[in-house]
Amino acid sequence: VTALGHYRSAYDAALAQHVLRNDEATLNSGYELGRRAVTDGVSALDLASIHHDALKRSLEPDGLDNASEIIDAAATFLQEVLSAFEMIHRGYGEVTLQAAAERRNAVMLRQLSTFLADASLAWSDSEANAEVLRLVAEHARELTDAACCVATCSVAGRRLRATSPDDETEAGEQVGVLQQLEDVGDILPRRVRRSEWRSVPSLRGVATAVGVITVPIVALDGRRLGRLQLVDKKGGDFSDVDEAILVHLAGMTAASLERSELYRREHVIT
């Protein structure tokens, strides 16, 4: 007897019990059979066929006398079995969305990488620098679904700052939070969850409870050139994936800054 054959027998027996008793224990058997179908790799099509055959057998002894009740009970049982499939189906939907978001992020990072490579020759021009930093802040915010990003860096002895709020009307409040965080300084952990806000000693003076992520922009020799700081991720806290994206983005920004510095020095020398 194959694994599917064993499953079919168990399903037959459980449905027959449910038709007879129709209680929580027999429904629970349906739920367990659903979980087993998922772990054993029984397909939804196999399940449809198994349920159909089992229902037909349940109807045979009584003919059509109480067919309606049996069919109703079998439908409730099938719902229990399928609830495990529902969990998997919803998970698949989430993973598909996540994969689409990752593809979009990869495209955005590629575009920004090309842009930064081209722009590194213009970093010495202060207006171009500000524009580049604004673009970095905008990409950082969009890639992580944050409410606001503030990017700061030092170029040729000048300190630059770019702010990218998702909603201009709320920008003041978000920038205010980030300003307070700037005063807190470097002792802030890289990621602060909303729930952890109160437990971070350096944040006790900051009134608004929001999630924060801070990623430094570090040169190859370890010099700190600036940082990306984002607040309030939509629908939750900043994740490992967000942090990885921002570290990548900060690395690209640092490389671009260093290239521009080399280019500037070369021009001064020549």
Add this chain to the structure above:
Amino acid sequence: VPDEIRLLIASDEDMLPARAQGRELALQLGFSRTDATLIATAISEIARNIVVHVGSGEITMTPVEEDARYGLVIVASDAGRGIDDVDAALEHGYASRGGLGLGLPGARRLMDDFDVRSERGEGTTVTMTKWRVRDELELLRERRRKQPAGQKAHQPEGADRG
């Protein structure tokens, strides 16, 4: 509808009354049979989690009523060693990570709100809620039911003069 139901979970057998009471409460609150099944399944998943990982715990079910919706809040708590990385526990089971998507992440997907609080050595509390939006007809019926006897609904002047 009871104000609250509290159940001890210490074995697989304890899952049955938890499922049954959750389903019953959901149906009393007007949830569909499908939603009641999903609620029973989510209860099973978090109860199984307690039995497998901790041994025993408690499940509390509380109906809540808001202006435009009914909800069923289910809180599962235990005094175990806690979950080291809640995010990982909730993501474990994603197809992309090699799991099947049952357990805690599965329960999260079946409910509308889902929150896990866990402290090392302090135990874990899972709070999950399923909501049912009340339609206009239901709200109108309720307003009429609550209206004092003999008081008619306001009608525009002359509306009943033919």
